[in-house]
Amino acid sequence: xxxxxxxxxxxxxxxxxxxxxxxxxxxxxxxxxxxxxxxxxxxxxxxxxxxxxxxxxxxxxxxxxxxxxxxxxxxxxxxxxxxxxxxxxxxxxxxxxxxxxxxxxxxxxxxxxxxxxxxxxxxxxxxxxxxxxxxxxxxxxxxxxxxxxxxxxxxxxxxxxxxxxxxxxxxxxxxxxxxxxxxxxxxxxxxxxxxxxxxxxxxxxxxxxxxxxxxxxxxxxxxxxxxxxxxxxxxxxxxxxxxxxxxxxxxxxxxxxxxxxxxxxxxxxxxxxxxxxxxxxxxxxxxxxxxxxxxxxxxxxxxxxxxxxxxxxxxxxxxxxxxxxxxxxxxxxxxxxxxxxxxxxxxxxxxxxxxxxxxxxxxxxxxxxxxxxxxxxxxxxxxxxxxxxxxxxxxxxxxxxxxxxxxxxxxxxxxxxxxxxxxxxxxxxx
Numbered sequence: 001x002x003x004x005x006x007x008x009x010x011x012x013x014x015x016x017x018x019x020x021x022x023x024x025x026x027x028x029x030x031x032x033x034x035x036x037x038x039x040x041x042x043x044x045x046x047x048x049x050x051x052x053x054x055x056x057x058x059x060x061x062x063x064x065x066x067x068x069x070x071x072x073x074x075x076x077x078x079x080x081x082x083x084x085x086x087x088x089x090x091x092x093x094x095x096x097x098x099x100x101x102x103x104x105x106x107x108x109x110x111x112x113x114x115x116x117x118x119x120x121x122x123x124x125x126x127x128x129x130x131x132x133x134x135x136x137x138x139x140x141x142x143x144x145x146x147x148x149x150x151x152x153x154x155x156x157x158x159x160x161x162x163x164x165x166x167x168x169x170x171x172x173x174x175x176x177x178x179x180x181x182x183x184x185x186x187x188x189x190x191x192x193x194x195x196x197x198x199x200x201x202x203x204x205x206x207x208x209x210x211x212x213x214x215x216x217x218x219x220x221x222x223x224x225x226x227x228x229x230x231x232x233x234x235x236x237x238x239x240x241x242x243x244x245x246x247x248x249x250x251x252x253x254x255x256x257x258x259x260x261x262x263x264x265x266x267x268x269x270x271x272x273x274x275x276x277x278x279x280x281x282x283x284x285x286x287x288x289x290x291x292x293x294x295x296x297x298x299x300x301x302x303x304x305x306x307x308x309x310x311x312x313x314x315x316x317x318x319x320x321x322x323x324x325x326x327x328x329x330x331x332x333x334x335x336x337x338x339x340x341x342x343x344x345x346x347x348x349x350x351x352x353x354x355x356x357x358x359x360x361x362x363x364x365x366x367x368x369x370x371x372x373x374x375x376x377x378x379x380x381x382x383x384x385x386x387x388x389x390x391x392x393x394x395x396x397x398x399x400x401x402x403x404x405x406x407x408x409x410x411x412x413x414x415x416x417x418x419x420x421x422x423x424x425x426x427x428x429x430x
Contacts, residue, residue, distance in 0.1 A: 002419045004391040004405070006382035008364060012250035012411040018238045018257050019045040019402045020070065020231035024193035026095035027170045028200050028231060029053045030102040032074045033062065034177055035204050037226020039074045044231060046070065046402040048395070049093050056085040056096065060103075081107030087144070090115070093399070097125060097167060100148055101174030104137060109149040114141070127161050127168035134159045135175055135183065156181025156220060164189040164300050169216070170197050177206045179220040188216045191301040192232060192261050200229045235261040236307045237401060238283075240376045242266070243311035245411070246274040246287040247318060247384035252411055255282045264302045265312075268294065272315055293321035293358065298329050310336050310377030316356040317345045318384065325354045336374030339367040343381055343389070364389040369396040376401065383413055 020043035030053070032039040044050060046069055054064050054072065060083045063075040081103065090096040090113035103110035115125070125146070129139045134157040137150040156179055161168060166189040173194075176183035188194070190212050198211035204227050207219040238257045245252045246269065259278050266276050266283070272291040277284040293316070298306040306329035316323040317340065327333045334349045341347065342365040346357040364387030369375025375397035382389035391397075394417070397404065405417045 001392065001421075002394060002417060004379065004382070004394050004397075005416045005418050006364075006379065006389045006391065007414040008383050008385040008387065008389065009248075010383075010412055010414055011248045012245045012252050012383070012408070012413060014411050015253045015255060016241055016407050016411055017255045018233045018241070019043070021045070021193055021196065021234040022047060022049060022236070022400045023095075023166075023191070024196040024231050025050050026053055026093070027098050027193060027197045028229070029057060029074070030095075030098040031174055031197060031200060033057060033060070033076045033079055033099075033102040034106050034174065034201070035076055035224040035226050037077075039076070039204070039226050040067070040071065040228040041074065042071050042228065042230040043233075044070050044072050045234065047398065047400055049095065049399045052089055052093050053095060056089050056099065059083065059085040059089070060099075079106070081109050084111050087113050094167075097128060097146070098171060098174060100128065100132070100146060101171035104132060104148050104150070104154070105175040105178050108151070108153055110147075112146050114144055114146060125167070127163060127165040128171045130161070131159050131168055131172035131185070132175060135172070135179060137175075154179040156183045158184045159186065161185065161187040163187070164214070166191050166194060169194055173198060173201070173208060173211075173216065173218055176218040176220060177201050177208070177224065178222070179218075181220055183218040183220070185216040185218075186214065188214050189300060190214060192235060192258070196232045203227055203229050232261075233257050235265075236305065236373075238262055239265045239305070239308045240311050240380065240401070242269060242274070242285050243308070243315060244380045244383050244408070245285045246272075246291075247315055247380050249287055249289075250411070251284070251286040253282055253284050257281060257283060259283055264304055265308055268296060268304055268312065269315070272319060274315075290358075291315050291319035293319045293323045295324045295326075297326040300329070306330060306333065307373050309333060310374050311380050313347070313354065313356060314340070314377050314381045314384065317347070317359055317362060317381070319356075319358040321358055323356045323358075325356060327352045327354075335370050336377055339370065339374070339378055340381060342367055343385055345381075361386055363387050366390045367392070369393045372396050372400045379404070383408070383415075
């Protein structure tokens, strides 16, 4: 068993550099399958989910070459339409469903396992299916797989999404990039990584307009070439470091960011009393004393992101007064509250609403990461707590945060990644 051991109470200081965006990388890597030439992708985050995605496209026939830690070259010319990655690989991450749009767009057929990922509530793929069917594909879900095919080829369409689904928006863009005619997506999601995927495809020769707005227009082109593209910085990684620096009462510079992408978070953190100094591609974060209570409601971008809700709750635990947090995106996102309670937090949950009563301090405890962002929140809490915390099931955290231990140590944190023998099986009760 591998765990994080953290001795908290030390203010984080110094500098930290943010890596490439996880959610962008996991869509851009499948998007390379639409191209005829070699794609060189830079600023690729060094995380487990990316390793799995690269492994999946290799199983499809792509050649993958790691140029260095953050640069990968992908040659998709050897990919075939009948190849299918191993079921367990596809089930291990949510973003495997982007292979549907990419393979359907290139070959007119695709077979992908129903996606896995974090257990944070129902995340149906009905909007993906709606988009594919509007483009002329036949879609069937059976035996744990999604089958999509279009024997006569895809055709452009006007698609209205029932909800602003990030995954469906990207998947439809992938499927439509090589589809003749003009495809229009209305009620499209507007997250920065959707813009990044569109920018990548456009740099390879696609014709996509309106990404970042609720109406996206894709005019299909005959072919996409290869080329070089750099992934944008990860706004959620940056937000997590903001929370960690603030929770510890630190003062540190976060580099390699796009400040505009952080405004949905910094506005709310400023209400709590966190101070910011903004530069062109960096932001200084500082905090001193108790935080102010506030209310948070998660919303699609540019609202407060659901992926930052657990980290923000840690700061509210250290605030004066009562705060109310409403989770409007996922229905199972507050599971981590039980773990924070072990550290002395006072939080009550009713459905999608949490009432957070500020406490004088958090204390170290043995805790478990239940999903990616919940695990990140526990790291933030452990850094701020008095005493030592041991966080188990850290594979959830390492899905989305590169070199977490090294980066936190660079800020002065007392954190170690420790491997211990698995506990012996308890004797069975007869």
